[in-house]
Amino acid sequence: MNLSERIKLARKNAGLTQSGLAETVGIAQTAISQLESGKTLRSSYLIQIARACRVNSIWLASGEGEMLSPEDISTYLSSELDEILRGEHEDDAALNNALRERLEEVRNASRFVSANTLLTKEIPYLVELDDPTDPSRTVVEISVNLHLDLNDEVLLKQDVQPEHVVAVAISGNSMAPVLQDGSTVVAHMLETQVVDGRMYVLNHGGQIRVKSLYRLPGGGIRVRSYNTAEHPDESYSSREMDEAQIRIMGRVFWGASFY
Structure with a gap:
């Protein structure tokens, strides 16, 4: 199932029209139409679309996992139950049949997921190691042992691939009070062009x-x-950067601090 098919399925299961979904997300109806027709193959609004349709954003973006994430299931079933209870039924047997049929539809759609479906990626840390050629110096390397478990939604929102991402532990108070000693940041190594203030x-x-x-x-x-x-x-200066061996490794896009 491709992206256009997943968006259409999510929208219909949420009971939304293209214009209704577009209004909820805050984009033009033509943007939804182009996504569903396959004319547009990507969007920076996938997380918002997923939330509006009450589906797993990872599934919507990549097709991985199930349509509903664990936290969405209770909300989804609660709304389905309310809708059925508000309907008109001849007697309790008819009501029970309606509930049973709806639950069977949910099961057949394979929307139930296990409790450990929260998707994360292992992000390696950058570390300082002793320089094997000069014990008085250190070198910066990507650790093969230390990693940070980062939620896939963080990477999806930033449109970055995990193989281009590293974590760094903050040492010292130079970035306090925003980043205290022991905090962690995550950087995208493909973004090395300086944007002032980043x-x-x-x-x-x-x-x-x-x-x-x-x-x-x-x-x-x-x-x-x-x-x-x-x-x-x-x-x-550019020359002084070369002399001091200063290299920009990547732009920070996520951080967690401790107080």
Whole structure:
């Protein structure tokens, strides 16, 4: 089943018209029509569409898993039950038959999922290791042992692939109070072009640093900490970046802090 077929199935099961779904999501009806016809093959509104249709966003985007996630099932069945109870039935037997038939339809559609269906990806950590050629230095490597379990919806929302993503543990107070010592951030390694004010992971001569960056003329950068009282801005020209072995590893798009 392709994306267009999944969107159409989700919409119909939610009892929505194309215009109704579009209004709920906040996009044009033509956008839904193009998705369902296959003229458009992707959308940045898939999570919103999934929520409007009460379906699993991972299933909607990729076809993996089941149409309903565990948390959706109780909401779905509750609404179905309310609809049937509000209907007109000749007697209790007719009501029971209506309930039984609807539940059988749900089972036949294979919408029940186990309790452990919450999908995550193992995101490897960037770590500092001793340089085998110089014990006084460190090198930045992707760990083969340490990983972060990150919900698939975070990656889906950012439109990034797990093989291009790394996690970093914050050390020190330079990014406090936003990111305390021991916090974790996740970065997309394919985004290395600086957008002023965004946060990036740096490899600074074998040391991992997480900083806000600003462009300077000639290809240089300004490195900024949130805790400017203790960590003032640093500026590097393009030549100085090469000399200091500063490399932008990727843009930070997710973080978790502790207080």
